[in-house]
Amino acid sequence: xxxxxxxxxxxxxxxxxxxxxxxxxxxxxxxxxxxxxxxxxxxxxxxxxxxxxxxxxxxxxxxxxxxxxxxxxxxxxxxxxxxxxxxxxxxxxxxxxxxxxxxxxxxxxxxxxxxxxxxxxxxxxxxxxxxxxxxxxxxxxxxxxxxxxxxxxxxxxxxxxxxxxxxxxxxxxxxxxxxxxxxxxxxxxxxxxxxxxxxxxxxxxxxxxxxxxxxxxxxxxxxxxxxxxxxxxxxxxxxxxxxxxxxxxxxxxxxxxxxxxxxxxxxxxxxxxxxxxxxxxxxxxxxxxxxxxxxxxxxxxxxxxxxxxxxxxxxxxxxx
Amino acid sequence: xxxxxxxxxxxxxxxxxxxxxxxxxxxxxxxxxxxxxxxxxxxxxxxxxxxxxxxxxxxxxxxxxxxxxxxxxxxxxxxxxxxxxxxxxxxxxxxxxxxxxxxxxx
Numbered sequence: 001x002x003x004x005x006x007x008x009x010x011x012x013x014x015x016x017x018x019x020x021x022x023x024x025x026x027x028x029x030x031x032x033x034x035x036x037x038x039x040x041x042x043x044x045x046x047x048x049x050x051x052x053x054x055x056x057x058x059x060x061x062x063x064x065x066x067x068x069x070x071x072x073x074x075x076x077x078x079x080x081x082x083x084x085x086x087x088x089x090x091x092x093x094x095x096x097x098x099x100x101x102x103x104x105x106x107x108x109x110x111x112x113x114x115x116x117x118x119x120x121x122x123x124x125x126x127x128x129x130x131x132x133x134x135x136x137x138x139x140x141x142x143x144x145x146x147x148x149x150x151x152x153x154x155x156x157x158x159x160x161x162x163x164x165x166x167x168x169x170x171x172x173x174x175x176x177x178x179x180x181x182x183x184x185x186x187x188x189x190x191x192x193x194x195x196x197x198x199x200x201x202x203x204x205x206x207x208x209x210x211x212x213x214x215x216x217x218x219x220x221x222x223x224x225x226x227x228x229x230x231x232x233x234x235x236x237x238x239x240x241x242x243x244x245x246x247x248x249x250x251x252x253x254x255x256x257x258x259x260x261x262x263x264x265x266x267x268x269x270x271x272x273x274x275x276x277x278x279x280x281x282x283x284x285x286x287x288x289x290x291x292x293x294x295x296x297x298x299x300x301x302x303x304x305x306x307x308x309x310x311x312x313x314x315x316x317x318x319x320x
Numbered sequence: 321x322x323x324x325x326x327x328x329x330x331x332x333x334x335x336x337x338x339x340x341x342x343x344x345x346x347x348x349x350x351x352x353x354x355x356x357x358x359x360x361x362x363x364x365x366x367x368x369x370x371x372x373x374x375x376x377x378x379x380x381x382x383x384x385x386x387x388x389x390x391x392x393x394x395x396x397x398x399x400x401x402x403x404x405x406x407x408x409x410x411x412x413x414x415x416x417x418x419x420x421x422x423x424x425x426x
Contacts, residue, residue, distance in 0.1 A: 102322030124325055132418055133325045169417075196421045204416075 004149040005310035010095040011142050012263060012312055015104065017086050019273035022108050023063060024084075030115075032060070036070055039078040051115040059279060066272035097141040106133070107277045114280055125280040131169070131193025138170040146232060146312075147174050150259045153315055154228035159183045161226045163251060165217045165244065166190075166234030169197040175230065176202065176210035184209055186226075190216045217244055225253035232261040235288040236278065242296030245316075249300045252318040260314040264290040267311040290314060321407050327388055328414055332422045336363055337371045337385060338415065344391060344404040345412040351394045351401035372402055 027033050032049055040048075042061065051057050061077065064070035071080045106124075113120040124130030137143065147170070154162065158180030164171050167187030176185040187210065189195050195212050202210045218238065229248045235241035248258050265271050266289040278284045290308055297306045303319040331337050339361040344352070354372070358365040369375055372391060374384040385391040390408035394401040404412065 099322070106325075130325075131421055132328060132414070135417070136323060136325060136414075192424075193421055196424060197417050200417050200420050 001310060002149070002152070004145055004152065005313060007095045007097065007145050008142070008149060008261075008312050009310045010092050011097055011100065011145075012268060013270075014092070014096055015100060016268060016270035016273050017084075018101070018104060019277060020067060020084055020270050021086070022104075022111075023060070023067070023273055023276060024069070026060065026111070027064070027069075033079060036077055036079045039076045041075055042072070042077055045077055053115050053117055056115050056118065059276060063272050063276040067270065097145070099141045103137050103140060104277070107280065110280055111277060118280075118282070123280055127191035127281065127283070128193040131191060131197060134191075134194060135169045135197050138168045143170070144174070146261045147171055149313065150230050150232060150261060151175060151178050153259045153309075153313070154230070154257050156228065157183075160228060161224075162186070162228040162230065163224075163226045164188065164230040164232075165220070165248060166231065166237075167198065167212070169194040169201070171230070171232070172198045172210050172212060173201045173205055173207065176207045177205070179209070181209055184226075185211070187212045188215050188217055188220065190214065217247075220247060222247060222250045224251070225256065226251055227253060227256050229256070229258040230261075231258065233263075235260070235262050235293070236275075237281075237283045237285060239285055241288045242292055242299070245293055245296040246300050249297065249302055249304060249316060249318065252302070252304075252316075254318060254320045256318050258316040258318075260293060260316070261312055263287045263312060264293070264314075266291050267308075321410065323407075323411055323414060327390075328411060328418065329422075330383060331390075331411070331415065332418070334371070336361065336367060339363075340368060340371055340385065341390060341404065341408060341412050341415065344402065345409065348404045348409060351403035353399060353401050357402065 030049055030051060035045055035048060046054055046057055049057055061070065065072055068080055068082050071078050110123045110125060113122040124133035127134060156178040159182040160179045161184040162179055163186040164175060165188050167189050172185065172187040179185050192214055195214055198212055229251050231248055238244055252258055263271055263274060265287050271287050275287060293314055294306055297304060297316050304316050305319060306314060306316045308314050340357055343357060343360050354365050354369060358368040366375065372384060373386045386393060389405060390411055391402050392405050394403050
């Protein structure tokens with residue numbers, strides 16, 4: 001397997017493991033588990049935990065149920081008999097890029113503030129009001145890895161034309177540089193904050209061939225075709241990710257490739273733990289499943305071939 | 321190294337601290353002395369000292385540039401000089417990238 005895929009997958013797994021541990025810590029800290037040991041109705045449990053944001057508390061309980069920590073039956077919630085194992089094998093550890101840990105720690109703090117109020121000023125997960133925090137996330141080493149992987153899978157080189165849906169603030173420079181002055185990079189994002197950071201960097205680097213557009217990908221009208229389309233960590237923010245995948249395929253010229261990078265529900269067993277923290281962003285819906293993305297690919301009228309690589313990557317090639 | 325977004329936000333709220341960092345970045349890796357910084361950023365040496373290391377109750381020492389790890393004090397021949405740290409250099413990089421963003425949103 002591609003070493004970059006291995007690094008990406010092992011780090012995603014580690015993030016989910018660490019997130020499960022933190023969710024258990026939240027339960028212990030706010031004494032959520034005490035009544036759950038004996039069994040309690042959802043209403044009584046929600047009322048008894050002294051956290052103001054009850055909606056967030058409900059989400060925490062639902063996450064415990066999804067992770068198998070709590071069981072719900074006959075209107076009653078009860079602790080399940082469960083145990084989690086943290087695997088620290090040499091093979092896994094040598095692939096870890098620990099710079100995501102401080103960022104996750106920041107998100108854990110934000111999760112605590114979100115129990116007070118979703119709009120708490122310390123919660124910086126809004127794409128616009130917290131664009132600087134998002135940018136710091138996007139600059140992480142692990143995120144450079146997925147951009148390198150996208151670049152490699154697309155075979156990016158001088159002269160290629162690519163479009164990046166949900167480009168954020170860093171890809172326009174990294175992927176834009178890869179297609180060179182004879183190529184074309186179009187980045188689409190709905191956050192003016194992230195795009196303003198990206199625009200500054202693109203200008204500083206003199207990447208004249210990079211075009212950035214503020215737009216919701218759901219409203220994108222396909223007018224041109226490209227050699228490559230990138231959809232990285234975007235689908236979790238869409239109610240209907242399949243529709244955007246079909247649109248992305250429509251943008252491929254013959255022989256063109258679509259690279260989708262994401263946390264796929266059906267390939268990542270502890271995905272609910274990551275979703276709890278990602279849902280601090282109000283636009284977050286849920287991570288997609290590889291199954292639904294492949295079904296959307298099958299529905300496309302174009303002649304395409306799709307392959308799943310590791311746990312976080314799908315490549316769709318439009319056949320000539 | 322992890323950069324706390326609130327450090328960047330707080331520096332953006334202080335024009336003097338921002339100007340000091342940008343000047344130290346300009347001359348990096350050279351250090352310089354207090355009165356030289358004050359002359360370049362067009363401020364009083366006592367204000368610059370406050371921004372660099374804190375000063376009584378006028379500036380909170382915990383949020384001074386030295387306490388935040390952005391600037392280091394170099395002592396040579398009995399004189400104190402100030403130099404941007406590697407962490408400070410990263411912060412200045414982000415300050416430059418976020419300039420248009422902050423001018424729009426703060």
